[in-house]
Amino acid sequence: MLLLRRCHSLTRFGPLNTQRHQVTPAVVSCAVRLWSSSSEDGGSYQRAHGPRWRHGLAGLLAGTGAVLAYGLHHHKAEQQDSSTVQTIKKTSAFPIISQEEVTTHRSLEHGIWVTFKGGVYDITEFVAMHPGGDKILLAAGGALEPFWALYAVHNQEHVLEMLSEYKVGELSAEDVKKQRAIKTSDPYSTEPERHPALHINNLKPFNAEPPPELLSDSFITPSAIFFKRNHLPVPQVDAASYQLHIEGLPGGVLTLSLEELKTRFPKHTITATLQCAGNRRSEMNKVKQVKGLNWGIAAISNATWGGARLRDVLLAAGYSPDVAQRAFHVQFEGLDKDVTGTTYGASIPLNKAVNEEGDVLLAYEMNGQDIPPDHGYPVRAVVPGTVGARNVKWLGKIIVSAEESSSHWQQNDYKGFAPGTDWDTVDFKSAPAIQELPIQSAITVPTDGAVVDRSSEEVTVKGYAWSGGGREVVRVDVSLDGGKTWQVAQMRSSEKGQAPGPSPPPGRAWAWKLWEVTAPLPAEAQELEIVCKAVDNSYNMQPDTVPPIWNLRGVLSNAWHRVKVEIREDDNEE
C-alpha cells in the first residue's frame, strides 16, 4: 500500500517550462523525477525505458519489504560498508571508463550511470524498479556510496548482486584517486567532505541544503544531509585541548574542558529543529531581489542533540536570580574566525538561557554521535525554538551581559523589516534581533513543475511544519486549488513505524512535524496549485502571500508554500 501510494505520487521534476518528450504508457503510471543541483544547470530530463518495465516493477513491488525497513543508520552503514562490498568481484573484462564519461549519463535518455567502489554501472533499466522510488536518480552520474551510507537497507547481499548485473565498466584509476578530495592551503582546505546530495548555495563558507524529498523522508534528519549554514571557515578544534570559557558571573571566569562538560553536568537530550532565518528566501527573490543566499525550502532540519544544559553550567559559574537584575543576555562566541580574527557571535535573552523549560544545551552530540565538524564539533549551542543563527557552533566563550552580542550578525543582520524599507532607509537599530521564529511549513513532495498522470487518480502531498518558541504545530491545511478549499493533513512526530513520544509540555515543542495528504485528483483540473499552511498552538497562522512580508534581507519567508503540478491526461499518451 505504502509503495503503491508512493508510486502514484512520484512526479517529474524539471524547470517550470520543461520540454515535453515522448512518453510511453508504461512509465506514465509511475513517473520519475530527476534531481537537478541548481536552477543554473537544472538537468534536462527524458524518458527512454519501455513497457517491459511495467512487469519488472510489479514484481518488485510485491516483494520489497526491504523498503519498509528503510532506516537512517549512516554511521553504522559506513562501518559495515567494507565487509559487504567484498561480494562485488572485480574483473578485467570491463572497459575502463572516465568520470567525465560517467557524468554524461544523468538522464533516462542518455542513461543513468553510477559508480560504486571503482565499478561503473548502467542502472537505467533498474530505475523504475527501485523500491526507494525516484531517489535513486540523486546519484545519477556520480557515486552511490554516499547514498547507501544514508540508507542501510542497501547493505544486503542481494542488493549488491542486483547491482553487479548492471556493471558496464571500471572507473579509471585516476578518477578513483580524484574521488578523494585534494587538500590545498586556503582557509577552507580543511573543510570536511560533504554529502553529494546537498544542494550547495555557497561553497566558501559552506552553505547547503538537502533535496526536499529527502528531508520529509526522515523525522530525524541524518547529520550528513542536515542543512549546513557556515558563516566562516570550519575551525579545526582539538577535543583534547578544547576549552569553554564562561564569563560575566559572580564566580569569575569558569573554564571547562570537553571532558568536564561531559562529566560535571548531567547529559540532557532533546530533539529540536533548527531553521535558517533565510529558509525559503528564493521565494522572496522572485518578488524582488533581496540580499542573501538563495535558499530553497530545505534550510531547516531536525536532529537529536545531547549535551549539558546551559542553565546548569551558568549555575555552576555563579548564576543566581540576582544576576537577572543587571544582565539580560547570554552572548556566545564561536571559534570560527574571519581573516581579521573576528569570531562569529550571537546572543540570546538571559531568561531563555536560565529557564528550566528553555532547554538550551551546550551540545556535544548530534543524533547520538559526536557533533560533526560542519555542525560545531566539539561543542555548539542548541537554542531550541530559536533561529539557527543563535545556535552558535564551535563554541569558545559564553558571556552573561547587560548587552546583546555586538556582532554584525546580532546587530546588523538577521532582523525583519517592512516591505517598504530599502538599503537607503534601513535602520537596523529599529528592529529586534530575530530570536523565536514564526510558524512555518512547506511542501517537499511534489516539487514545483512536477507532472502527475491522470491515471494515478490521486496525489500524495508531503511536507514539514514547525513553529518557533516551542509552539507546537497543531494543524496543517492543504489546498489543491490555490487556497480556495482546504483539507487537513495527517501529521507525525516520530520516525515512521515508531510510536510518537508523549506530547511535549506547552512551550517545549522543539521538533517539527512531518505531514502528508493523499487526495483524489480533481476531475476537471489540468493543473493543481498545491498550497500548505500550518497553525501552531498559539493559533498563529502563515501569511497568504510573499510581497507583504518581503524584506530587504529576505529573512522570515513563511508565506503559504505553493507548488504547481501539471496533470497529464491519459489521452496525451501514445
Next chain:
Amino acid sequence: MLLLRRCHSLTRFGPLNTQRHQVTPAVVSCAVRLWSSSSEDGGSYQRAHGPRWRHGLAGLLAGTGAVLAYGLHHHKAEQQDSSTVQTIKKTSAFPIISQEEVTTHRSLEHGIWVTFKGGVYDITEFVAMHPGGDKILLAAGGALEPFWALYAVHNQEHVLEMLSEYKVGELSAEDVKKQRAIKTSDPYSTEPERHPALHINNLKPFNAEPPPELLSDSFITPSAIFFKRNHLPVPQVDAASYQLHIEGLPGGVLTLSLEELKTRFPKHTITATLQCAGNRRSEMNKVKQVKGLNWGIAAISNATWGGARLRDVLLAAGYSPDVAQRAFHVQFEGLDKDVTGTTYGASIPLNKAVNEEGDVLLAYEMNGQDIPPDHGYPVRAVVPGTVGARNVKWLGKIIVSAEESSSHWQQNDYKGFAPGTDWDTVDFKSAPAIQELPIQSAITVPTDGAVVDRSSEEVTVKGYAWSGGGREVVRVDVSLDGGKTWQVAQMRSSEKGQAPGPSPPPGRAWAWKLWEVTAPLPAEAQELEIVCKAVDNSYNMQPDTVPPIWNLRGVLSNAWHRVKVEIREDDNEE
C-alpha cells in the same frame, strides 16, 4: 497641532451606503461622526450648522488646553460630581420635556439634545466647537453623565457654565425616575448599570464592546467601557463572606477570604490586555455565517490589574515541582451559574500558572479600584497573554489537576478549526483549547465607510496591536492602497504624555500598543482601502485574508484589518 490633526482626521460615520446631504464649506474641513449603536439601527446623519461656527471653532482651538489635560479619572469624576453640578441652577422658566422627545434629537439635522441632572440641553451649535471632537455625539439623545464620568476634564465650572447656555427644558419627573433602572425578578435583575456608549451584542448575558474610536483614545481602557463578555448572569458576591477554595495540592483544600488574599500575599500589579476569542467575528460572518456573537473590532481592552500571584497562592497551598509530575492544568470555577447550577469554568496549563514569569494574578483590583461587578468582583483570574475565556471572573474555586477543565467552554468551544470543517464534521477533541492568542491589530479611526475631504490633505489612521503569550508587538504596517505599499506606524505603550515604562522582559509584554500614522492623501485616489497588519517579536504576522482562516465558531479572526474610506473632492461642495 494635536487638535488640528485630530480635526483633519475626523470623518463621517454611517452605513456604507449612507445618503449624501447638503454640505457647507465651513464644516467640510472638520467633518464629524455620529455613533450608531448597532448596524440594525445605524443612525442617519445630517449636517445643519453653518459657516458661523468656523470662527467659534477657531477661537476654541486657540484656548483649549483643557483637551490636552484629558484624563480618565472615572471614579474621581463620580465623586466630584455632586459638588460641581450645583452650579447649574434649575429654573421653572423651562418647559417640561419627555425623554422620548429628547431621543428624537440625535442628528445635526434634527438637533443634538442631551440631558444632564434633570436638565435638557440643545447642544447642536456647540458640537463643532467641542474640544474633544466628535465624541460628544456619543451622548446624543441621552444623558451626559456617563460620558463626563469618563472624562474628568468636564468637572470644571466653565464647562458647566457653557452647558447652561444651551438649556432648553427640564426632563419630566417621570423620566428622571426611569433613568434609574427598574429591577425585576429575572436572574439578570441585579445586573450592574452599564455605560451607554457600549455597543451591546447581547443583553442577557451581557456582552458589549466600546466604540472603537474611544478604545484607541486611552492606553488604559476605563473600566466602564472595557469590553464585557459574560457567559451567565453576573453573580452578586458579598465580599465579607467571599471564599476562594484551592484544591488538588498536597496541603489539602486551602480556603482564603478576600482579606486573606489581600494580606497574606504580596500585591502584584500588571498591565494586561484581554481579548475575546471572538473579537472581529463579524468579519468572518461576512464570508459565511458563523455561530457566535457578532463582535466588531473592540472585544479587546487594556487595564491595570492588581492582586495576588496565582503562583504564590499555589505555593501556599502546597505546590512543589513534584506536583508537576502528575498535574498539568489549573482549573478555575466561577461563581456565575446557569439555571441548572452549572458554573462557568476553564483551565490553563500548570506551567503558565506556576512560572515566575507567567504573571497570572488572582486580581481584586482593576485600574486601581475594586474590580467592577461586570469584570469579576471581588476576585477574577487574570492570565496575561491568554484568551479572555480563561480569565475566569467571580472566581470561586481553583483546582490543580491532571485534566483540563471539563466545562463546555474548555472542551467544546473556544477552539480553532480548518475552514472546511463544519458542524457535521467537527470533532472538538481534535483541536487544542485556545490559550495564547495570535498576533492581532485593527484600525479604530477612521471607520469603514467614512468620508475624508480632499482639503484635509492628509489622513490620520489609528489603531491597536497586540499579541498573545507575552510577545511584544514590534511593528505595525499600514497601507492606504489595499496592501500594495506599506508604511510603518508610530507606536506608543503608555498614556499620551506619559513616558513609557522600561521595555517588558522577553515574553512578558502583556499590554497592547496603540499606533498612529498620518499620511498625505494620495493625489489621484477617490477611495482609500486602509489596511493594517502587525508583527510581534517572534515575527509572527497576520494572515492577509479572512476566508482561509474562517472557522465555524468565528474565533481567532486576525486577518489584516481593512476599512474603506471615500475621498470627497472639494469641487463636490456647494
